[in-house]
Amino acid sequence: MNPAVPEQKPVKPGASGTLNEWLTYLESIHSKPIDMGLDRLKVVQRQMNFALNGVVFTVAGTNGKGSTCAMLESILIQAGYKVGMYTSPHLIRFTERARINGEEVAETDLIAAFERVEQARTDTSTSLTYFEFTTLAVAWLFSQTSLDAVILEVGLGGRLDAVNAFDTDCAICTSVDLDHQAFLGPDRESIGREKAGIFRPGKPAIVGDPKPPQSVIDHAEAIGADLWMFARDFNYSGDKQQWAYGGRSMRRAALAYPALRGTNQLLNASAALAALESVRDRLPVPAQSIRQGFLLVEWPGRFQVLPGQPTVVLDVGHNPHAAAHLRESLDNMGFFPYTHCIFGMLADKDAVAVVNALNDRVDHWHLVPLEGDRGRSTEQLLQQLAQAGVDSPAFDWVGNSQALAKGGIAKQPPEKSVQSYNSVSQAYAVVTSAVPPNDRILVFGSFLVVAQAMQAKEAIRKRPG
Incomplete structure (x- = not known):
């Protein structure tokens, strides 16, 4: 022994x-x-x-x-x-x-x-x-x-x-x-x-x-x-x-x-x-x-709308109360053909109630894992979405992003979809490159999700060419 x-x-x-x-x-x-x-x-x-x-x-x-x-x-x-x-x-x-x-x-x-x-x-x-x-x-x-x-x-x-x-x-x-x-x-x-x-x-x-x-x-x-x-x-x-x-x-x-x-x-x-x-x-x-x-006044990550297209909204809200106000704020932004949500939450947060508050305002869910003792995997998030009544089909947004990067033709996505990613940075790079410029991207669910998306945005900006 x-x-x-x-x-x-x-x-x-x-x-x-x-x-x-x-x-x-x-x-x-x-x-x-x-x-x-x-x-x-x-x-x-x-x-x-x-x-x-x-x-x-x-x-x-x-x-x-x-x-x-x-x-x-x-x-x-x-x-x-x-x-x-x-x-x-x-x-x-x-x-x-x-x-x-x-x-x-x-x-x-x-x-x-x-x-x-x-x-x-x-x-x-x-x-x-x-x-x-x-x-x-x-x-x-x-x-x-x-x-x-x-x-x-x-x-x-x-x-x-x-x-x-x-x-x-x-x-x-x-x-x-x-x-x-x-x-x-x-x-x-x-x-x-x-x-x-x-x-x-x-x-x-x-x-x-x-x-x-x-x-x-x-x-x-x-x-x-x-x-x-x-x-x-x-x-x-x-x-x-x-x-x-x-x-x-x-x-x-x-x-x-x-x-x-x-x-x-x-x-x-x-x-x-x-x-x-x-x-x-x-x-x-x-x-x-x-x-x-x-x-x-400036305060990053609180319904922060980034310049450029597609429109990107960063919000560190992580509870049902915040999600309800986020829903109202999204409604006040005007019309967007589709809304994509890069979404991750810690395990001790009420993901079902949060998804319920936003479900009819989000067309495409892009799920990201959060690491650590309090983290929640994308598999667990999928279960939470199902409990909230989200039954959207899977769609290969990663493949669409890769096709566009090579000058190819992207597949036509369904009206609603769900896809899981390995990280926030992967999701941010894929979604910002694959969705039409008139769509809206919401990054939401945790300080960690917003922070990692901000870092991903900066990494993309610094890429040569």
Whole structure:
């Protein structure tokens, strides 16, 4: 019998360690990738002895929180404030998660912050998850800079999320719907209570969900938060040219529509303006900065329409709530003969409900696998499509792409079809080359799918010839 192989301890990067080496190390230092709770993080935070400066906004929500963060950042930068923003996950580079005045922080600065957290973690013999460790590092980095505002996006839930270790001056809950039920609870009421955990007594609590769970309202009232509810304390109105915001004591008229596309963006925009109204004594913002902020805001992967033909739409949505809004946004785009969907989802997401929401808007499904412990294979996706009632025939889009590349004649596809691919990059290359220029391509289902499609697009652009 072979002796048991001793478990190898993770090796901390040396003085010349790269950011990728550090990130690999951080993935291995805790027994679970997700381990809800604030106790471990607070032990290390006390050892590091730092606090955030500036007005702190904490943003939670099932969908819309990233877009809301981006709008807040854009408006505050236009108003001349120095702003730190922390979001997750990233699409391509880890540095996307930490920005100061819209610029990603340098890798060297992040590594220095990692070393600071690692020393405190070692001194206190505390184990941290990847997200806890990186959240502490970014927060410490922000604390070393004189910032007027800090925007923190919740990673998962709210009450026990790492960003909730830091007190907020204004909490925002954008929406509450079913996602991450294994960690947050089985229904909207339990999930809403988790998200409301970012509220603070006496501080503004902005709720952008038009129909929030009662648990959100009850928790705000129980702790004495200053509850701002959509349709009661703030609202919006508009026509095709412009829109207006109305708050408790402030109106903003003749506003430009946010540069971010999608049917839900005015809800997010009005929640952002309510948040700014609630702290206007500390961060006054002129009307022109609001207009410019909305015009210039960028947030990749959120109903992002790429230039050129065929039309390509990137959307990181990954739950039924997001799929329902995506359906509306697709309907508002005008006519396309056929819609193709490059589609992949993680195994813990409700693929059947997502497909149900989009089934009659998608003509051709192009299924891609996602790797890792939470990944879902194309075989599993086919089963999910069947459960959702998709019975479209298979079609060789790969063969069509190859025929076109050789100058041959492609086969006529059926009205509807399904095909599986080995990777997102293969699917993106095939579909963008094989479909007619007037068709529409939707890349959807996960941050991973969108990120890999963006990388595939860049690889195609760099090909010689």
